[in-house]
Amino acid sequence: MAYDGNVTVGGAPAVRELTGLTLTKVAVGPMDNNAYLLTCRDTGDQVLIDAANDASTLLGLLDEAPLARVVTTHRHGDHWQALAAVVERTGAVTAAHVDDVAGIEVPTAQPLREGDRVEVGTCTLEVIHLVGHTPGSITLLYDEPGGRPHIFTGDSLFPGGVGNTHGSKKDFTSLINDVEHKLFDRLPDETWVYPGHGADTTLGAERPHLGEWRARGW
Template sequence: MTLRRLVVGVLQTNCWIVTDGAEALVVDPGDQPERILAATADLHVSAILLTHAHFDHVLAVPELVDAWAVPVLAHTAESPVWPHELATVRRDGHWDAGTATVRLLAADPSQLAPPDRLWDGAFTPVEDLQEIHIGALTARVLHTPGHTPGGISLLVDGHLLSGDTLFPGGPGLTGPPLSDFPTIIDSVRRLLELPDGTRIHPGHGLDTTVATERPHVHEWIARGW
């Protein structure tokens, strides 16, 4: 199993390419489709998987679906998230980038402006514990809600793509209306039951391991984020 990482878009989202060397699954194509196409030019891409449907994880989807004619996979419970993202950008004129919004708007408002073409929101549902075959590889879907209702992580060959559920130093951002801190803590606890050596590859930033993060869960609960 090989993982290729591309850091794309205004929030520096990790787009992961999971491959056995011939077949590939592209996870969280957040922006810059031309770079993703170039990085997969030697592979046969069988599907796109979204750990969740926030704007910074999906903006390249339309162009990639056109190029590859592949399904977009997401958890059934994620259905309300993209419509909420669209309602927000139509109301405010820019994407909601969480705690980075004010800084990005002050530096250059165009960074959070929507592109002319947006994903239509169509996806093929996947469920908890469902297996996805990527050539010779078998990946397992884990439903890890909290950051969003249908957030998922993907476990393959001792590697965990955790989306925005678990990062070095704690869980992903939560707050109303579609995220919940106690729920994400339950998801984090589930992920940290995996073997110590499981390598965690988050939706933004650097990797970590289960053994590194497990001792700190009580600290995260106490601080409330």
């Protein structure tokens, strides 16, 4: 079945073969969070993005293969409820942006900053810091060789808008500016967006609406 990014809690994962990586997307409850397992096709090394909840489901994706690292996109609890259990079982290194580590109850072994690289075997993810949803929210960019860019945006960018800034004009302005300048101004329309909840999208599908998002203020 062709990958469309649509997953449901309790349903089957969606698997996508990229150049260099196999991407597995799964949804976990109770807040319909997405988690993404990236597996290097050369080495078998694996990285999990957001151990959101339901450790047994996430561990079941590994197929007994080692898990090198878990990257948490931001400090909100619904994105790391299974982190302790996954790390205890696998010994994976924990990683998150330095500005959010204090809000994650599991210690962060690898504090991340803008421009850092996260290795997945022979593949590389670039850390992009987007301030607004939380102080240390990150997007991870995989620039697929010979293909399109892929970005894992946590709760900073969704189909239809940027992440929730809880009524703060300052945080919204920061987030929309970072999303526009660091993602839309840099990356092409075919860039595939994998958010922290719900369906995937592309930058091309969302780009025409940036002005609307600014005008409405959320």
